[in-house]
Amino acid sequence: MDRAAKTANIYRLGIKELRSLWRDPMMMILIIYAFSFSIYVSGTAMPETLHKAPIAITDEDQSQLSRRIVSAFYPPHFVSPAMVGLDEVDRGMDAGHFTFALDIPPGFQRDVLAGHRPTIQLNVDATRMSQAFSGGGYIQQIVQAEVAEFTRGTRAGPPPPIELAVRQRFNPTLAQSWFGSLMAIINNVTMLSIILTGAALIREREHGTIEHLLVMPITPFEIMAGKVWAMSLVVLMACAFALKIVVEGVLAVPVEGSALLFLAGAGLHLFATTSMGIFMGTIARSMPQFGLLLMLVLLPLQMLSGGATPRESMPEFVQTVMLAAPTTHFVKMAQAILYRGAGFDVVWPQFLAIAAIGAAFFIVALRRFGQTITTMA
Template identity: 30%
Template sequence: MKRYLEGPFGALFLKELRQVRHDRRLILSLIVPPLLQILLFGLALDSEVRNLRVGVVDYSRTSASRDVLSSLTENRSFILTGYYADASLVQKALDRNSLDVGVIIEKDFAKNRARGDQARVQVLLNAVNANVATIAQGYISSTIAVWNQQQSGSTLKQAPVAARVALLFNPGLISAWFMVTGTMAILIILNGSIVASTALIKEKESGTVEQLLMTPATSQEVVLAKIAPIFLLLMGMVAIVFVFAKVVFQIPVRGNGLLLTAAFALCALAGIGIGTMLATLSRSAQQTQLLTLFINPPLAVLSGSLTPIEAMPGWLQPITLLNPVRHFVTVARGILLKGAGLDVLWPNLLFLVVFT
């Protein structure tokens, strides 16, 4: 070992070590991105179900109904976001993804309790994420069961209050629907950014960009000519992946197919835009790869594709609004699973248009 260190190998090793030590950009790229990614993964990829947004319709408006609602909202997994005048408003809020849970107290709730009859609470669960819906259903059932045991009528054969749970958008609790729709968004954005940045940085390194700008074509025409083939390639990939997911996982299409196609196109253009930005900021293919590894993982983690955004820390949730993947995931799940239209999804589509 000593012979190697004192010979040519040792001299070359020390030379390379000094060179790496003086390359601050390389050192920062090896330390900062992993630390940030570990932080984001640890905070965002949290499987615990919490901060589920609850909307309430209390037709009874009695102390008995308020008592039941209080026991439900005391669970730290639920956050009471407001009261609604009608059940249809709760349904619309669930369609817009403004609520995760809707609780509806029947008008005769207090009367049934006073007569000794079983009172009913209707619970509407957003079951797009089957895992979250299953856990939330368990929380609600256990909370109602504990409340029943605490009542004076707990010795009766039937429970004083029963919860009727309706699973919306995914009644079969098929977890693949949630994962596949999220994965499609990640694939489009990531592949778009990688392919676009790779193609453009090659032109930049070879110097052909300057040659193209000297042709009669305008700079806009040059850029569009570069982007168009990549866009067509991505849309072909989207078609193949979507058909495969449809056949294998039986993913429904409950909304407008043309609106879904437009959303796919905007998502592909967003990915190409990210790749173009990375190629512009980079001087070499190596820098582009490092930037891609730094930017793409947070885009995937902070999109709500894998875990609910509501489960992330409060300070992190507003940051996800700047993520194009999040907006496409909302649009894709809204069209495919909820049958939502432009009246519900226009804010997300508008962001994708502005971003591209």
């Protein structure tokens, strides 16, 4: 069979996969959700700053300074403080009504003016992690600023001996949506490509259509290549939609680098992950088995690739092993392009690594796929 005929077979088999996917409503819903609402939720689920944190204040001093401190807590960082007695603090925190409880002791203003160092007690409900982590620092700064203004009459003080100029690169406002939304796209590209190719193979086995392919004059390579290009195209188009419409449009997240360069890297990454999906589809005998196998593979790929935690903070053994995973190089490449505006002259080592890993996965998956359909024949 000449090369033109092989190419035509691969094209027709890919069209068959696209039509089969179009007739699968659950898979279509999964694709739409993963690259629309899921991206939006990932970018907005965690607050970027402290927002409407409930706080209770026990003012045992009833002085001008204590009233200044109470009036310093207002929306949007905090809700209006609930003024409670000392006996109500523990009961309110136990019931989850307050995240913070501030106790201003009696004689507080007198001790401050006398030059003493009185203590204010702050109770924090540490089970509310997103608020407890940053809220303590906010409250400390507010109290110190109010006390300083009260004692000096102004917030201005003597200049420090040195000045530290802090500049946040690539995310000046430390916005959570910038990180969450783009990392969701990166993770969903990996997840959907594995699911779609693995599910397509299992669906053919369950429906008996794989036997129809075996009697046709086509090779395992053509069958596998048809699945790879079809599912890669679907994920790549959904990725482009999510990047331009959801991330840049709805969430207004600026993308520093070339979207086309990122999509080229994503296409190369899809070559590796779709091959992984086919390999996993030859191992699992049903969709429930494939789902269990997917959890064992997908979680390490996403958690240990450097997207959730910097690789430098992981054990050296894990860092070395994860170099064999395409997600490690894809995350590094995608972050360099999308966050830091890197060009091909910077990310070409990641392109090369993904291409090599993808070729290895494709060869292994093709051999396994050929053995599987030969056994079925």
